[in-house]
Amino acid sequence: xxxxxxxxxxxxxxxxxxxxxxxxxxxxxxxxxxxxxxxxxxxxxxxxxxxxxxxxxxxxxxxxxxxxxxxxxxxxxxxxxxxxxxxxxxxxxxxxxxxxxxxxxxxxxxxxxxxxxxxxxxxxxxxxxxxxxxxxxxxxxxxxxxxxxxxxxxxxxxxxxxxxxxxxxxxxxxxxxxxxxxxxxxxxxxxxxxxxxxxxxxxxxxxxxxxxxxxxxxxxxxxxxxxxxxxxxxxxxxxxxxxxxxxxxxxxxxxxxxxxxxxxxxxxxxxxxxxxxxxxxxx
Amino acid sequence: xxxxxxxxxxxxxxxxxxxxxxxxxxxxxxxxxxxxxxxxxxxxxxxxxxxxxxxxxxxxxxxxxxxxxxxxxxxxxxxxxxxxxxxxxxxxxxxxxxxxxxxxxxxxxxxxxxxxxxxxxxxxxxxxxxxxxxxxxxxxxxxxxxxxxxxxxxxxxxxxxxxxxxxxxxxxxxxxxxxxxxxxxxxxxxxxxxxxxxxxxxxxxxxxxxxxxxxxxxxxxxxxxxxxxxxxxxxxxxxxxxxxxxxxxxxxxxxxxxxxxxxxxxxxxxxxxxxx
Numbered sequence: 141x142x143x144x145x146x147x148x149x150x151x152x153x154x155x156x157x158x159x160x161x162x163x164x165x166x167x168x169x170x171x172x173x174x175x176x177x178x179x180x181x182x183x184x185x186x187x188x189x190x191x192x193x194x195x196x197x198x199x200x201x202x203x204x205x206x207x208x209x210x211x212x213x214x215x216x217x218x219x220x221x222x223x224x225x226x227x228x229x230x231x232x233x234x235x236x237x238x239x240x241x242x243x244x245x246x247x248x249x250x251x252x253x254x255x256x257x258x259x260x261x262x263x264x265x266x267x268x269x270x271x272x273x274x275x276x277x278x279x280x281x282x283x284x285x286x287x288x289x290x291x292x293x294x295x296x297x298x299x300x301x302x303x304x305x306x307x308x309x310x311x312x313x314x315x316x317x318x319x320x321x322x323x324x325x326x327x328x329x330x331x332x333x334x335x336x337x338x339x340x341x342x343x344x345x346x347x348x349x350x351x352x353x354x355x356x357x358x359x360x361x362x363x364x365x366x367x368x369x370x371x372x373x374x375x376x377x378x379x380x381x382x383x384x385x386x387x388x389x390x391x392x393x394x395x396x397x398x399x400x401x402x403x404x405x406x407x408x409x410x411x412x413x414x415x416x417x418x419x420x421x422x423x
Numbered sequence: 424x425x426x427x428x429x430x431x432x433x434x435x436x437x438x439x440x441x442x443x444x445x446x447x448x449x450x451x452x453x454x455x456x457x458x459x460x461x462x463x464x465x466x467x468x469x470x471x472x473x474x475x476x477x478x479x480x481x482x483x484x485x486x487x488x489x490x491x492x493x494x495x496x497x498x499x500x501x502x503x504x505x506x507x508x509x510x511x512x513x514x515x516x517x518x519x520x521x522x523x524x525x526x527x528x529x530x531x532x533x534x535x536x537x538x539x540x541x542x543x544x545x546x547x548x549x550x551x552x553x554x555x556x557x558x559x560x561x562x563x564x565x566x567x568x569x570x571x572x573x574x575x576x577x578x579x580x581x582x583x584x585x586x587x588x589x590x591x592x593x594x595x596x597x598x599x600x601x602x603x604x605x606x607x608x609x610x611x612x613x614x615x616x617x618x619x620x621x622x623x624x625x626x627x628x629x630x631x632x633x634x635x636x637x638x639x640x641x642x643x644x645x646x647x648x649x650x651x652x653x654x655x656x657x658x659x660x661x662x663x664x665x666x667x668x669x670x671x672x673x674x675x676x677x678x679x680x681x682x683x684x685x686x687x688x689x690x691x692x693x694x695x696x697x698x699x
Contacts, residue, residue, distance in 0.1 A: 234571065240567040
């Protein structure tokens with residue numbers, strides 16, 4: 141793990157400035173400003189509805205923003221021509237939460253797809269490259285299976301192999317540990333660290349798994365209701381005095397934190413100190 | 424007081440219905456617009472793809488052609504043969520009233536080539552391939568596969584829609600032509616058995632009756648049906664939400680919309696062409 145001071149001296153590979161996003165009338169991101177440095181693992185955390193997945197979709201340019209700027213690898217995505225934007229996308233890889241493998245293709249064909257679409261390599265060279273990436277994710281020998289024949293952990297690793305087949309500079313993970321048992325989830329965390337250390341990729345991970353975040357992150361962005369609550373190193377986040385951040389990190393909901401009487405008062409709009417709305421007294 | 428309340432309820436109910444009608448109309452127009460845009464985008468990628476370094480892959484088109492065309496050959500053969508025999512039975516029965524059953528070939532030739540073969544083949548492909556396309560796009564959408572394509576720098580319209588559209592535009596007329604032949608042959612077998620006309624005399628008669636225009640009439644329609652089936656399948660697939668249940672709902676919707684569009688277009692086409 142790099143020291144925060146070392147990290148901040150590195151060039152920015154992702155720069156988000158005042159990003160505002162809506163779904164219909166609902167504001168999801170309220171002026172998010174953050175950056176990711178070269179070779180860094182940035183973990184984006186937050187509860188349900190905090191906007192972390194929306195932020196990821198904006199980093200991937202899968203959604204139209206309301207306002208703000210997103211710069212990827214020193215290029216403002218709004219200024220890019222379609223061809224330049226396509227070139228930029230070749231430098232990005234994503235492992236989606238579901239894996240998003242194409243069910244009609246074998247695992248090998250899935251991983252080969254970006255090579256097939258974007259390069260003029262001959263098939264045997266592409267097959268060698270696919271095998272190499274499958275070895276990186278410990279899936280060698282499974283290239284002829286269909287995605288439906290793989291376990292959850294294998295699907296995620298195959299998705300990682302597809303994401304790294306073009307040797308991207310930016311790698312994104314959406315909930316990599318979701319739905320996996322702790323052993324497999326931990327192995328996937330190790331793989332993320334290996335990709336950063338061995339291949340020098342800058343990695344953004346969206347997760348709500350605290351243990352995983354503390355294990356892999358160089359810095360953590362804590363989102364809440366579309367705002368950045370805190371952005372800092374693992375230690376800074378872990379030891380942060382704010383009760384709100386600690387509640388979010390420990391996934392304690394407001395209902396759990398509130399005094400039961402206060403919770404009931406908010407629900408019913410009545411003062412319950414005198415027992416007026418307690419269950420036993422409800423007619 | 425009671426009368427005021429009833430009037431208020433009636434106005435409220437009426438307003439809700441008008442609002443609902445308005446929303447559905449806007450949604451319908453939006454879908455039409457989406458279909459039109461999709462068609463434009465498909466043509467763009469078909470022509471400009473190589474310049475944008477995203478050519479439409481021939482292997483993807485061929486795979487779709489096999490799926491849409493070759494797989495449908497047996498069922499098209501069975502249905503068009505059945506329609507051909509049915510036309511022969513009904514034609515002979517009707518014309519016998521006037522003692523003109525020998526003229527049945529005329530009715531069979533025009534009905535089969537101009538109307539029934541393109542219509543039946545179109546409806547069949549809408550049910551078979553249009554629904555499969557809607558389900559495929561829908562499942563890909565909910566599994567984030569379309570997002571994955573976009574992030575990989577692969578344009579989904581170019582990768583998913585254009586091969587299906589090209590395959591459909593090539594294979595539906597081909598299947599219609601095949602349906603013409605099978606339908607006419609099946610009708611001929613029945614006519615020769617019932618009226619004692621030789622099969623070669625029946626074939627000569629058909630060739631004399633039909634002009635290339637009749638053939639183009641049927642094939643032209645099948646090209647329009649192919650475009651409609653593809654666009655309706657993709658628009659409905661892209662609209663899928665709500666998991667597996669949503670896929671089922673929008674797949675059914677795609678088939679119903681495609682068949683309705685085919686029948687209405689068929690009528691409009693026949694009206695316009697016969698006036699010309």
